[in-house]
Amino acid sequence: MRAREINKGILFIIDGLGDRPLNELNDKTPLEFAETPVMDSLADEGVTGIVDPLSVGMRVGTDVGCLALFGYEPLKSYSGRGPIEAYGVGMELGVGDVALRANFSTVNGEGKLTHRRAGRIREGTDELASALDGMELSDGVEVSFRSGTDHRAVLMLRGRNLSPNISDSDPGVNMVGVPPKEVIPTDRTDNAVRTSGLVNEFLLKARDILKGHPVNKKRIEEGLPPANAIITRGAGIPKVLDTVMEKFNIRGGCVAAESTIIGIGKMAGFNIYTDPSMTGNLDTDISTKMNLVLKALSENDLVICHIKGTDIAAHYGDYRAKTEFIARIDKELGEILREIKVEGVYISISADHSTSCLVREHTADPVPTLLWGYDVMRDDTKSYSERETAKGGLNRISANGLILTLLDYIGATHRFGD
Amino acid sequence: MRAREINKGILFIIDGLGDRPLNELNDKTPLEFAETPVMDSLADEGVTGIVDPLSVGMRVGTDVGCLALFGYEPLKSYSGRGPIEAYGVGMELGVGDVALRANFSTVNGEGKLTHRRAGRIREGTDELASALDGMELSDGVEVSFRSGTDHRAVLMLRGRNLSPNISDSDPGVNMVGVPPKEVIPTDRTDNAVRTSGLVNEFLLKARDILKGHPVNKKRIEEGLPPANAIITRGAGIPKVLDTVMEKFNIRGGCVAAESTIIGIGKMAGFNIYTDPSMTGNLDTDISTKMNLVLKALSENDLVICHIKGTDIAAHYGDYRAKTEFIARIDKELGEILREIKVEGVYISISADHSTSCLVREHTADPVPTLLWGYDVMRDDTKSYSERETAKGGLNRISANGLILTLLDYIGATHRFGD
Numbered sequence: 069m070r071a072r073e074i075n076k077g078i079l080f081i082i083d084g085l086g087d088r089p090l091n092e093l094n095d096k097t098p099l100e101f102a103e104t105p106v107m108d109s110l111a112d113e114g115v116t117g118i119v120d121p122l123s124v125g126m127r128v129g130t131d132v133g134c135l136a137l138f139g140y141e142p143l144k145s146y147s148g149r150g151p152i153e154a155y156g157v158g159m160e161l162g163v164g165d166v167a168l169r170a171n172f173s174t175v176n177g178e179g180k181l182t183h184r185r186a187g188r189i190r191e192g193t194d195e196l197a198s199a200l201d202g203m204e205l206s207d208g209v210e211v212s213f214r215s216g217t218d219h220r221a222v223l224m225l226r227g228r229n230l231s232p233n234i235s236d237s238d239p240g241v242n243m244v245g246v247p248p249k250e251v252i253p254t255d256r257t258d259n260a261v262r263t264s265g266l267v268n269e270f271l272l273k274a275r276d277i278l279k280g281h282p283v284n285k286k287r288i289e290e291g292l293p294p295a296n297a298i299i300t301r302g303a304g305i306p307k308v309l310d311t312v313m314e315k316f317n318i319r320g321g322c323v324a325a326e327s328t329i330i331g332i333g334k335m336a337g338f339n340i341y342t343d344p345s346m347t348g349n350l351d352t353d354i355s356t357k358m359n360l361v362l363k364a365l366s367e368n369d370l371v372i373c374h375i376k377g378t379d380i381a382a383h384y385g386d387y388r389a390k391t392e393f394i395a396r397i398d399k400e401l402g403e404i405l406r407e408i409k410v411e412g413v414y415i416s417i418s419a420d421h422s423t424s425c426l427v428r429e430h431t432a433d434p435v436p437t438l439l440w441g442y443d444v445m446r447d448d449t450k451s452y453s454e455r456e457t458a459k460g461g462l463n464r465i466s467a468n469g470l471i472l473t474l475l476d477y478i479g480a481t482h483r484f485g486d
Numbered sequence: 487m488r489a490r491e492i493n494k495g496i497l498f499i500i501d502g503l504g505d506r507p508l509n510e511l512n513d514k515t516p517l518e519f520a521e522t523p524v525m526d527s528l529a530d531e532g533v534t535g536i537v538d539p540l541s542v543g544m545r546v547g548t549d550v551g552c553l554a555l556f557g558y559e560p561l562k563s564y565s566g567r568g569p570i571e572a573y574g575v576g577m578e579l580g581v582g583d584v585a586l587r588a589n590f591s592t593v594n595g596e597g598k599l600t601h602r603r604a605g606r607i608r609e610g611t612d613e614l615a616s617a618l619d620g621m622e623l624s625d626g627v628e629v630s631f632r633s634g635t636d637h638r639a640v641l642m643l644r645g646r647n648l649s650p651n652i653s654d655s656d657p658g659v660n661m662v663g664v665p666p667k668e669v670i671p672t673d674r675t676d677n678a679v680r681t682s683g684l685v686n687e688f689l690l691k692a693r694d695i696l697k698g699h700p701v702n703k704k705r706i707e708e709g710l711p712p713a714n715a716i717i718t719r720g721a722g723i724p725k726v727l728d729t730v731m732e733k734f735n736i737r738g739g740c741v742a743a744e745s746t747i748i749g750i751g752k753m754a755g756f757n758i759y760t761d762p763s764m765t766g767n768l769d770t771d772i773s774t775k776m777n778l779v780l781k782a783l784s785e786n787d788l789v790i791c792h793i794k795g796t797d798i799a800a801h802y803g804d805y806r807a808k809t810e811f812i813a814r815i816d817k818e819l820g821e822i823l824r825e826i827k828v829e830g831v832y833i834s835i836s837a838d839h840s841t842s843c844l845v846r847e848h849t850a851d852p853v854p855t856l857l858w859g860y861d862v863m864r865d866d867t868k869s870y871s872e873r874e875t876a877k878g879g880l881n882r883i884s885a886n887g888l889i890l891t892l893l894d895y896i897g898a899t900h901r902f903g904d
Binding site: 443444445446447448459461462463464465466468469470471472473474475476479481482483484485486 | 506507508513515536540541542543544545546547548549550551553560564566567587719720842844845848849850851872873876877881882
């Protein structure tokens with residue numbers, strides 16, 4: 069029903085990009101402080117604005133922020149983080165399966181957590197996961213367990229009468245010195261009672277298996293915290309989402325390293341472009357990512373590229389690292405600019421949420437956003453920053469509104485009414 | 487329940503007014519390029535903003551955009567275009583009736599569409615419609631058929647067990663060289679199967695009748711495409727809407743030529759002001775329209791005036807015509823300005839949606855909007871354009887928000903809460 073040819077669009081999601089002014093940066097934000105001539109030129113020639121991931125004043129996780137930027141309404145489509153991570157690590161979820169996020173973590177002799185992420189373990193997690201995968205629980209319930217990025221993993225239970233309405237065993241960010249929590253049902257159904265019991269059973273058996281695992285013996289020898297326990301959170305059952313092809317009749321390409329984003333991309337029917345050199349961390353290979361953007365752009369109508377390092381740096385409160393990482397993104401973006409800044413391609417830069425280096429957490433601050441294209445109306449804003457984009461021609465919109473606007477420019481939206 | 491006297495308000499809906507920058511206009515939009523001293527002065531002295539017809543990034547039709555500007559929430563109140571058009575041409579719809587938009591169109595000897603609008607036929611459509619009106623279909627279902635503006639017409643079926651869930655026979659914009667589509671049910675009910683069969687029966691019989699009609703014989707002699715077939719779309723059943731009197735306890739006047747707007751105006755309980763010199767096209771008599779605004783203002787509390795030409799020009803990609811038409815509106819508005827720019831009257835100018843001369847289609851771009859009144863807070867914006875109003879004091883609001891704001895200024899809204 070579209071009256072014109074499809075153009076193409078690229079959306080860069082710079083994770084946790086938005087921030088607050090810092091004394092140490094002369095009351096500038098990391099984005100204001102960083103050298104970003106490429107992004108500034110796009111902001112100058114295009115239109116800018118500020119974007120609320122979900123709604124004003126609402127803090128969101130990367131999953132919810134990205135779900136919105138991938139074209140879904142999170143309040144309708146969000147099914148918990150577990151299923152997203154499960155898709156992200158390549159699991160096949162069926163109706164009735166329950167998926168949970170898991171961390172490899174470290175407990176001491178008294179069973180108290182000493183490291184929530186087992187020292188952000190990066191090596192040997194595949195072997196550890198294999199040792200847990202395929203475990204049989206009571207009533208014939210089957211376990212699938214797979215490792216993700218760094219310390220992250222996914223636990224899936226398959227069997228009859230399972231429920232996602234169970235609590236987390238993860239006691240929460242910064243909670244060390246306490247034992248993992250017992251999983252309890254969060255409603256009064258027999259299924260939730262039973263499922264929480266099954267997860268507790270898994271967690272106990274997992275400790276037995278991990279304790280003597282060669283990977284952990286080696287870690288102890290090297291003075292590293294052993295990954296001798298699992299903590300879980302975000303139980304959910306899969307929701308079937310319309311794919312980007314079904315919703316907008318376009319091909320989508322997702323360039324990402326982190327399993328959350330790959331999971332959302334898969335759920336949304338995007339073709340996935342990834343590479344082991346992209347780590348989802350500060351040491352990621354941004355150049356490879358940018359080259360994958362070019363490849364994805366040649367094979368799709370809409371390309372979404374996610375870059376994680378900014379968020380990681382901010383969670384550590386490392387504003388220098390965040391600033392430098394932003395400058396690196398800008399430089400690498402400059403390398404492919406000539407190939408993407410052409411008629412018929414629309415470029416947007418935004419974020420899934422803000423992460424404050426001061427708070428060391430996601431905040432509800434709206435994220436700086438720009439949109440560039442050959443018939444996009446240039447506004448008065450000259451650079452790409454939180455402060456400048458707040459004066460932009462897009463004004464203040466939601467993340468869902470942003471992706472719909474980009475889709476409208478590429479000619480992929482449907483008209484409501486006649 | 488109102489604590490103050492009613493003031494009066496005028497809303498001008500300039501159809502498809504919003505646009506994008508064009509190279510040919512020195513990267514200005516048609517509205518920026520056009521000479522509009524009158525609208526600029528209202529923007530200067532009043533407050534401006536940008537308005538999303540429905541929500542950010544959502545393309546809408548004139549029907550949906552106007553429904554919102556007439557005070558309704560389209561997602562709740564939209565019943566398909568057919569019933570709106572039926573009200574527009576003066577049909578009386580009853581419960582269970584199904585109404586469809588129809589075009590007079592031209593098919594060749596092989597039954598393929600050659601002109602979707604029979605060359606935008608304007609004369610003789612009443613006689614052609616009369617020849618189809620009153621036709622009896624199977625099972626005693628009665629046909630009402632009435633002509634609208636230009637090539638437009640309305641088909642109504644009255645009988646038992648009818649369903650609006652049927653497809654369009656119109657193959658779509660720019661689709662010529664193909665036969666009209668067979669109408670099929672869009673759900674699995676017997677009523678939808680039966681109704682689609684009845685419409686197909688009507689379309690077949692209509693061709694027989696139109697083929698030999700004197701109006702068409704004359705058109706062929708004159709070298710014009712004969713209106714020898716009907717194509718249909720937008721089947722719907724009437725929804726009963728609260729009138730403007732019921733909702734806001736005010737009298738509404740609607741100045742319009744096009745049957746869609748007249749239909750919405752009637753559904754909304756507005757008094758209709760129209761005149762044959764207003765064509766709903768580029769050759770419309772804007773001066774007559776402005777004089778009807780004065781008349782309507784003396785007899786009502788809220789006047790909505792719709793002007794179509796801008797949208798028509800943009801659909802043709804004719805940015806010169808759009809620019810000139812905007813300048814004409816400005817000039818004619820200037821002629822009545824002294825009589826409406828008075829204390830107690832609030833003036834707003836907005837649009838039902840944007841129509842890009844480049845895309846030649848509606849886009850989701852927000853529409854430039856101004857609001858003038860003696861106690862409206864003047865902002866810094868000095869002129870009326872997409873770019874300038876994006877910096878205005880109203881910020882970015884929805885069409886529904888705009889009309890409620892205007893109603894609030896005239897003192898007609900209710901307070902929620904005590």
